[in-house]
Amino acid sequence: xxxxxxxxxxxxxxxELGKRLAEHLGFNYFDRxxxxxxxxxxxxxxxxxxxxxxxxxxxxxxxxxAHSIHxxxxxxxxxxxxxxxxxxxxxELPEKGDCVIVGRNADVILHDLxxxxxxxxxxxxxxxxxxxxxxxxxxxxxxxxxxxxIKRIDRARHRTHSYMSDIPWGDKRxxxxxVNTTNISIKEVSELLADYSTHWFEHRETKRG
Numbered sequence: 001x002x003x004x005x006x007x008x009x010x011x012x013x014x015x016e017l018g019k020r021l022a023e024h025l026g027f028n029y030f031d032r033x034x035x036x037x038x039x040x041x042x043x044x045x046x047x048x049x050x051x052x053x054x055x056x057x058x059x060x061x062x063x064x065x066a067h068s069i070h071x072x073x074x075x076x077x078x079x080x081x082x083x084x085x086x087x088x089x090x091x092e093l094p095e096k097g098d099c100v101i102v103g104r105n106a107d108v109i110l111h112d113l114x115x116x117x118x119x120x121x122x123x124x125x126x127x128x129x130x131x132x133x134x135x136x137x138x139x140x141x142x143x144x145x146x147x148x149x150i151k152r153i154d155r156a157r158h159r160t161h162s163y164m165s166d167i168p169w170g171d172k173r174x175x176x177x178x179v180n181t182t183n184i185s186i187k188e189v190s191e192l193l194a195d196y197s198t199h200w201f202e203h204r205e206t207k208r209g
Contacts, residue, residue: 002027002098002201003115005107007161007169010153011127013186014120015102017179020187022100024194030093031102038085052082053104054156103157107174108164116200118193119175124150126182176200 004021008014015031022029035053039046090109093099101110107117122130128146135141141149161169172178177196181189 001094001113003094003106003110003113004100004118004197005110005115006100006102006118006120007107007157007175008103008120009122009127009170010150010157011131012120012122013130013181016186017120017181017190017193018100018102020190021193021197024190025098025100025197028093028097028099029102030099034086034089034093034101034104037089038082041089042081042085044081044085049082052079053086053160054153105161105164108161114204116177116197117175119170119172119178121170121178121180123180123182 004018004025004027006014006018006021008017018031019029021027035046035050038044038053039049042049086104087109090101090104090106093101094110094113101115107115124147127150128143131146131150132140132143158169165174167174177193179189179193
């Protein structure tokens, strides 16, 4: 079983990198599908699920809940349902085959399966430029507004990750590889990372053998 998890700063290109990496390796790719699967399985609104996972709406959930999968009858609040189904679905994804999973704290939840954990980041100016380039027509923010949005989203990701792990989000101790996309082409670096990933998994299997 080969799993690659990609945590990323907003605007760093982590999503594109994950998708291209999956294509190079012939792996399944999971991103937004996870949100939809949680919503469907838990009979929840997809936007609410995304808010819970991305904005850290965990205020009344015991900290111990994040470290184990509880049974549904024990869950009394909707945020509990979201966390429960997040863990359940992420645990099921590798059963479908080798995969790349973007975000959703997969690096923490699947830690025992020994995934290749990547963190993708970039300088603020590069992130703003990438976000502005990809912004839908009619929704363009000023650079100042975009920086504010990037910081807000990254703070939320840091907060949700810290709920599940003692190692801070973005701390190199929590990852096998950190990739700075500031001055590189995502398309080109994805090919190099595919080779790196292949060697990483080969080395892992050698160690196990």
